[in-house]
Amino acid sequence: MTEAAQIDAPQADSEDRAPPRERLIDSAKNLFCRYGINSVGVDAIVERAGTAKTTLYKLFGSKDGLVEAVLDREGQAWRSWFLAEIDGPGGSARERLDRIGPALKIWFTRDDFFGCPFINAVGESDKTDDRMRALAISHKKIVIDRLSALCDEAGMSEAEKIAHTIGLIMDGAIVVALITRDPSAADIAARACKSILESAPV
Incomplete structure (x- = not known):
């Protein structure tokens, strides 16, 4: 683990009443998103969460099990937020x-924006291991399905293809914003989406 991660991994407040499972997921999420899954060891996670290592293994079986729980939680949270941003008004x-x-620009300007956890996880994992790829595809499918439904509702004849194109634009903007730390990648994505939507066949 990096020295920075060690410094930034304080023990959980002894007064924290959250269940151990929640503390472990929250602690792992914060460390994984900032430093990377492979850079963070189990010791740092349990120290930050204020739990025993045996508790982590009892609840999740392994670090890999915890990684999957973190991605599941993060995926649900992000999708709820993103879909509320576009559908809510x-x-x-x-x-x-x-x-x-x-919506992307709001996300990119947040202090805790560290890119897409699914893209990051696939990037860190063994490229012959489909486990992380399957989790990322499952997350992406939910988003694409909603975009496809909106494209269909807007009267576009190739709704699914257009939704996948928008998904590519979103993924590209996320990676650019992560690398450059420049939220204006969202403005470029907005212009690209507008061009795609305006030229979409009906």
């Missing part, structure tokens, strides 16, 4: 699709 399907870029 209401409006037409096209108006909802036009909120993708602004």
Whole structure:
């Protein structure tokens, strides 16, 4: 583990009443997202969570089990937030699709933006191991399905293809924003999405 990760991994407050499972997931999430899954050991996670190592293994079986739990939690949280951003204010399907870029910009400007945890996990994992890839695809499918439904509602004849194109634009913007730390990648994504949507066949 990096020296920075060791310094930034304080023990959990003894007054923290959250169950051990929640503390372990939250602690692992914070460390994994910032430093990377492979850079963070079990010792740092349990120290930050204020639990015993045996508790981690009892609850998750292994570090890999904890990684999957973190990704499941993060995926659900991000999807709930993102879909609320585009659907919450209401409006037409096209108006909802036009909120993708602004929603990404909100995310990119947050202090805790460290890229997509699924993209990061696949990037760190053995490329012949499909476990992380399957988790990432499952997460992505839920998002693409919603975008496809909106494209269909907007009267576009190739809704699924357009949704996948928008998904590619989103993924590219996420990686660029992570590398450059420049939230304006979302503005570029917004313009690209607008061009795709305006030229979509109906």
